[in-house]
Amino acid sequence: MDSWVDGQPADVLSLKDRGLAYGDGLFETIAVRAGQPLLLERHLLRLAEGCSRLAIAADQALIRSELTAYASLLGEGVLKLILTRGDSQRGYAADPRAQPRRILQGNAPATYPAAHAEQGIRLFPCTTRLSEQPLLAGLKHLNRLEQVLARSEWQDSEHAEGLMLDLSGRVIEGVFSNLFLVRDGALFTADLSRCGVAGVMRAEILFQAASLGIPTEIADISLEQLQQADEVFVCNSVYGIWPVLACGALRWSAGPLTRKLQRIARTLLDA
Amino acid sequence: MDSWVDGQPADVLSLKDRGLAYGDGLFETIAVRAGQPLLLERHLLRLAEGCSRLAIAADQALIRSELTAYASLLGEGVLKLILTRGDSQRGYAADPRAQPRRILQGNAPATYPAAHAEQGIRLFPCTTRLSEQPLLAGLKHLNRLEQVLARSEWQDSEHAEGLMLDLSGRVIEGVFSNLFLVRDGALFTADLSRCGVAGVMRAEILFQAASLGIPTEIADISLEQLQQADEVFVCNSVYGIWPVLACGALRWSAGPLTRKLQRIARTLLDA
Known part of the structure; x- marks a missing residue:
């Protein structure tokens, strides 16, 4: 399906866009089933939070209506929204009159092997560490070189995802997933106030677990705690939940x- | 002057470009005088270093020839090169067959007030701190949200630049400049192995100072050392050197x- 730029079909972008120049923008990757953008409210919430923190004055109602309209035409697949601060002249200073730019791209449904969800996956232990930047932590912004470097560390199909630590050695997340661990019946996921992307599925899992009365904790996680976990899984809003069977040794x-939450995630993504 | 994309006049870019999606690329901002790209060898050296560290297999000879040809047509101004990893499908994994993309943009000569160089400037003390990421430190890559946030901290014309510290409180650089201080006849600039952009003019000043027998040191710089400096200046490859008169109190x-090095920088930029 054609991409849209500011509501019009287009396959190109102005060279003056600050998304290109500085990664000055945000994105959301949204599963679409039967014409519906799934977990839309959570995606919009994170986007609005990103706009607020980066001071991008985007029209949230317009974004919502475009996402809905585009998903309806896409039918089944993965919708990517890129929201940039718009055009500007040379230099980091933004033009206060610049109009934020909305880019919608439609992709075919993700085609991960069924075994990832059914049996589980191996994580590649990435040596690329996440830097700490509280001003950007949690946001799904366009500055993603760390993920690009981490993802380049393995090419084999043995590893479905990679594990990323921060520079202090804390366990943070996957390259394109969030990570949870289970210990003594409680659910743990990393504090993302210094780095990491606060995933929509992560938020949904925390909500669902709390609704079920499962104790949840957002905390710093050490490699020792990861090692001692009873269960480990990764998640995102496209594939749901994959059990993790191994990472290095x-x-x-x-x-x-993991299986209980996986069934819930599957229901959410089957719409 | 028209921009070029991969050697052809163009004002738009493929929406699939990884420069937009992830900031997956590098840039150089090059002063052009009398049709010549100034400090070209140093710009090319930094670009090649960036390509090596990000594993972007760009044709350096082709880039050199395009920069030279474009500058010749531009005549006077500022040439910006953006080099991205090229197009890819959704996901952080790069397509090994992807062709890096070369974008050249021509701008009019920079129009800073003459007083910046003649009398000196005030630095705005930015609260936005630089994160530490050794894998990316020194590179002029496209992940520049920290600079965007820092530059948004002041709108007045009293401050010509901003001072950025890292998250540990070390004095690193300006938002679009490197910073030097002079103490007891020696020249100091920040170690950029954890964060910061290793500017072309910074490298040239270190080289010129060493040639003149001026002691130079690349070191961690504290706010106390900045305060106790005899002289402070900022530099980049477009404006040369600006003396710094104040930062906060x-x-x-x-x-x-500062004046001696400023004359040398001016000579280099007068081509």
């Missing part, structure tokens, strides 16, 4: 809490 | 070593 089994 | 004078 570490081993886990796909356990009951 | 701190005060300095435009001193003799």
